[in-house]
Amino acid sequence: MTNCPFCGKLTDPKLENCPHCGGFLQRKSGSKGDAQRHTCPSCHALVQDGDIICVACGTNLLTGQKIAEERRLAVAEPSPAGKRIALAVVGLIVVIGAAVVLYMVTRDPLKQALQLKASGKLSEATKLLQDLAAKQPSDTRVFLELGKILYETNQAKLAFDPFEKAVKLDPENREAALLAVTCLADAADASNRPREIEILQDQVKRRPSDQECWYLLGLARGSNGDTAGQIDALQHAITLDPSRAEAHRYLGAALAIQGDFAGADKEFGAASQQQEENGDTAAAAGLAESINGRNEAAAKQLTDAVKRKTSVEAEALVQLGLLMIQQGQFPDAEDYLNRARKLGRNETADFFHAVAMQGQEMLDMAVSEFEAQSKGSGPYAGAALVNLAQIHLAQGNLDKARDTADKAAAQGNNTAPLLTVRGRILARTNNDTNAQDMFKKAIQADPNYAPAHLENGLLYVKRQVLTEGIRELERYIQLASVSIQEAGRITEIQALVDQLKQAAPPSEQGPPAPAPAAATTSGALS
Numbered sequence: 084m085t086n087c088p089f090c091g092k093l094t095d096p097k098l099e100n101c102p103h104c105g106g107f108l109q110r111k112s113g114s115k116g117d118a119q120r121h122t123c124p125s126c127h128a129l130v131q132d133g134d135i136i137c138v139a140c141g142t143n144l145l146t147g148q149k150i151a152e153e154r155r156l157a158v159a160e161p162s163p164a165g166k167r168i169a170l171a172v173v174g175l176i177v178v179i180g181a182a183v184v185l186y187m188v189t190r191d192p193l194k195q196a197l198q199l200k201a202s203g204k205l206s207e208a209t210k211l212l213q214d215l216a217a218k219q220p221s222d223t224r225v226f227l228e229l230g231k232i233l234y235e236t237n238q239a240k241l242a243f244d245p246f247e248k249a250v251k252l253d254p255e256n257r258e259a260a261l262l263a264v265t266c267l268a269d270a271a272d273a274s275n276r277p278r279e280i281e282i283l284q285d286q287v288k289r290r291p292s293d294q295e296c297w298y299l300l301g302l303a304r305g306s307n308g309d310t311a312g313q314i315d316a317l318q319h320a321i322t323l324d325p326s327r328a329e330a331h332r333y334l335g336a337a338l339a340i341q342g343d344f345a346g347a348d349k350e351f352g353a354a355s356q357q358q359e360e361n362g363d364t365a366a367a368a369g370l371a372e373s374i375n376g377r378n379e380a381a382a383k384q385l386t387d388a389v390k391r392k393t394s395v396e397a398e399a400l401v402q403l404g405l406l407m408i409q410q411g412q413f414p415d416a417e418d419y420l421n422r423a424r425k426l427g428r429n430e431t432a433d434f435f436h437a438v439a440m441q442g443q444e445m446l447d448m449a450v451s452e453f454e455a456q457s458k459g460s461g462p463y464a465g466a467a468l469v470n471l472a473q474i475h476l477a478q479g480n481l482d483k484a485r486d487t488a489d490k491a492a493a494q495g496n497n498t499a500p501l502l503t504v505r506g507r508i509l510a511r512t513n514n515d516t517n518a519q520d521m522f523k524k525a526i527q528a529d530p531n532y533a534p535a536h537l538e539n540g541l542l543y544v545k546r547q548v549l550t551e552g553i554r555e556l557e558r559y560i561q562l563a564s565v566s567i568q569e570a571g572r573i574t575e576i577q578a579l580v581d582q583l584k585q586a587a588p589p590s591e592q593g594p595p596a597p598a599p600a601a602a603t604t605s606g607a608l609s
Contacts, residue, residue: 192215213229223256226252227259243267283299287316314341328364331350331357335368363394369384401420414443430461430462433463441473465496465501469500473500506538510538510542518538540555
């Protein structure tokens, strides 16, 4: 064996050419001077006989290919089996990558639920969060997000429980606490107020400088009838942020309810300075004036509030309607109440609109509206039956009046107006003893209900009990003097009292009637 002088690899010296590179291992016959010159087949440059590589272009003179091409050809073309293996490897890499991505997402189910929520798959997100809450009952984040998605899908009642759970797990979580309070407030259920107040009181203890929590606490206390507590909380809120107009507004209303009109005016003025074009302050002032019986000032403020487009326009219009009914201005009352009804369903506006119809002797329309209300389950169903009985009685239909009054009584209605109607029905059938008992019960139910004193007094006179009759009629006159609805009969009844006093001996005239207490606003006609 020998080494090739060109490539250096071992080869058989008997061979003429190297089997590895093709180089000549034995010089062909001829002398040295017999060497011939040739040209490169690629670039045609002169090469010597026996040369292997063209120094000009790098062509292998034995194979006719350039060295670079030979190197490319030396790389073996993969076999079909190799190709399949390569593809399988690539596919495996893709699958592993996808699995890694899926793992990164699913290892945090909360993140997955939030992604479902973001993509609009709310039911799937809700179900995932509910399952997660059962598996991780101590994870505040899960309950907070579950409450949010329930609240955002108009399920405030269901949302409260997870929010409350989040608060119990983490009492410092302000967001969960305020969302829980919001759910309770949205429910508009008075039984929720204590829990609402409890949550907010805990928050202001933890965050004494949290103006929002103090403000909400003030509203919650006010809704629960704690006016003094409302004032205290709102004053804290205003100290922290004097520019909050609504805090001044509600504080003014609370002060007015307690009779501090100077303080109320000051707060309403501060609210007006913060929101000059906002009618809410005027509305709050008007409602406060109404509560305290300052009807003229109330009507002025409420009218101004409606002109300024208050956010409580419906409430302002209803209160204006009530004030007009109290003053006997039934057409104006009808107009205000109709405007309130157009803003949305309003059972108070519906009932007193029928009262306004009754006051204008538009009895068919009044009966139609009262009947519709009496068949429902709203807060005015019983009162509607009472007014229907009054109308049937006024029309002389005793049977209808009695049936309607009995329906009202069966619902547990024992108000002075119903008892008075039942007494009138009995008096019309000459059942004076039972009628008198009804009138006395009506007076016990509401000592300031003027029609009960009138009917009781007239029945005493009929039964020749003049002392009691005169006393009751004088009491009626005193009460009617502060009631626009009854004022029209004062002159007539006063004349009757004068006549009775002249006819009765001094011993039967009786003592003067006591002064009437402040009249209450019942709204319904007598």
